[in-house]
Structure formats: C-alpha cells, structure tokens
Amino acid sequence: MDANRLPLFCDTDLAERIERAETQLVTKGSEAAHRRKGEGAGFLTPLSGGVASFAEDHSPLNKVAGLGFGGVPDAAALDEIERAYADRGAPVLVELAHLADPAIGELLTGRGYRLTSYENVLGLPLTGEQRRVEPEGIEVRLSDDAEFERWLEVVVDGFAHPDTQGVPAHEEFPYDVVAAAVRDLVGAAGMRRYSAVREGAVVGGASFRTAEGVAQLTGAATAPAHRRRGVQTALLTARLADAAAAGCDIAVITTQPGSKSQENAQRQGFHFLYTRAVLVKQM
Structure with a gap:
C-alpha cells in the first residue's frame, strides 16, 4: 500500500450504490429461501430504497437492508413491516448507514428502536491490474461443484466462529440455518466461489x-488448523484480481469494528467508508 495515497472518500452517492448492492444480495437470498421453504414462508417488502426481508426463522437475512437513500419511510409502511415481523415472532432489525438521511434514525428511535451494535463497510478502489499473492504451498482456484460440500463446511464453520478481537457480533445464528442461507445465496446471487487448497485438501x-x-467480498474463512499461513491473503487477492478483470471499480467488505478481519483488510489497502448502525425493535 502506498503510504502517501489519500484515503478513499465515500460520499452519499457511493454509499447509496453499495447499499443498493447489499439490498440486491439480501433480496436474492431471501427469494431463494422462500422457494425452498414454500409459499408463505417469509416476505420481502420494498421500503424507501431498501428492503425488509424475512427469509426463514433465525436467518441472518431477516433484516431491513439498504434503508436511507430513497426517502423517509412513512408510519403506515413501518406499521405494516413491524406487524409482519411480529406475526413471525421476530424482532425488526435495521442496518442503517451513517450516511443515510438522519431523519430516519430519529424516526426509528422515536418508535422504540434501540441501538444494539455496529458494522463497518470498507472499500478498495480497483484500478489497473491487481496483484495475486500465493504463499508457498497454497493454491487458490475457482471452486467446482464436486467440492461444494467441503467449501460450504469451511465457510459456515468460519461464520460460526467469528473474530474474538474487537467489538463482538450482535447476533449468533444456528449452524444449519447459516448453511442454508449460504446455499441460497450461492445459488441465487451469482456468487463466484474460491477454494484454497493446502496439502491436497480444501x-x-x-x-x-x-x-x-x-465487488461484494463475502464468506471468507479458513479451517482453524491452517490459519496464519496466508490463506486469507491468497483468497482476497485472487478475488480482487478477478473483480478488477470483471470491470468493477470498487471492492467492499463488511466487518465487525476493530476486528481481525478489519485489520487484515486495511493491511491490504482497504479504506474505512462508513458504519452501519444496527437498530432493533422487539415485537
């Protein structure tokens, strides 16, 4: 990383573009869950540029995403969404970018939403050819269907054991529900999968x-016995190179504040862009 390079500036236009991508991701994953679970299993409701999603019980896709760049929601729309979550025995969880319209935060807190956590969005400009880093003994390759179950096991296990450094994650999810959500996202959201191989094993x-x-970077994990060997760096640089080749101008990653994931991303040149506040209303 060039120490003299200015930090990437994130204006509201860039934040809105990233939040639209996040809304699309949540929407596609939730739609796939509804197809898997059957009619009436959940809901997707557009809300002021974002979406209120309920995929299935205890899913990480049960949230309001992308809110804040399409106007302030009215009381009737929020009433409807809150009833929909209450009917399923779930709280309403809103991820609200700090660059969103401030009136939305005021509105939600006035309705009883409480601040419970934060997550950080980091970005890296993709200019020119991106250099791949492949530590000795590690091969990164596109993951094929034959090894999908092992790929899924590694990724979901990483999700189940988040960073202990920094601010703790605000929620925990059942292993089988996370695995189902990852399957849904991979199948419906057009994700490109990568495996890191060492000593012949994924x-x-x-x-x-x-x-x-x-380029939304998602789902990176390393099996515990193979950590601290450069696997994450190899997976990251391979994805950045392919994202640049695909014509993306920015790569983004979401981390817990102060986490090892944030530290690693910033070491690779990522810049802090904005924070999402996690606001929850128990129904």
Missing part, C-alpha cells in the same frame, strides 16, 4: 459477487 473458502461495478 482448507479455505471465499466468494464474491458483482453489482453496479461493486
């Missing part, structure tokens, strides 16, 4: 998808 997995020139 020891790491990652993915990314593209939308509106944004």
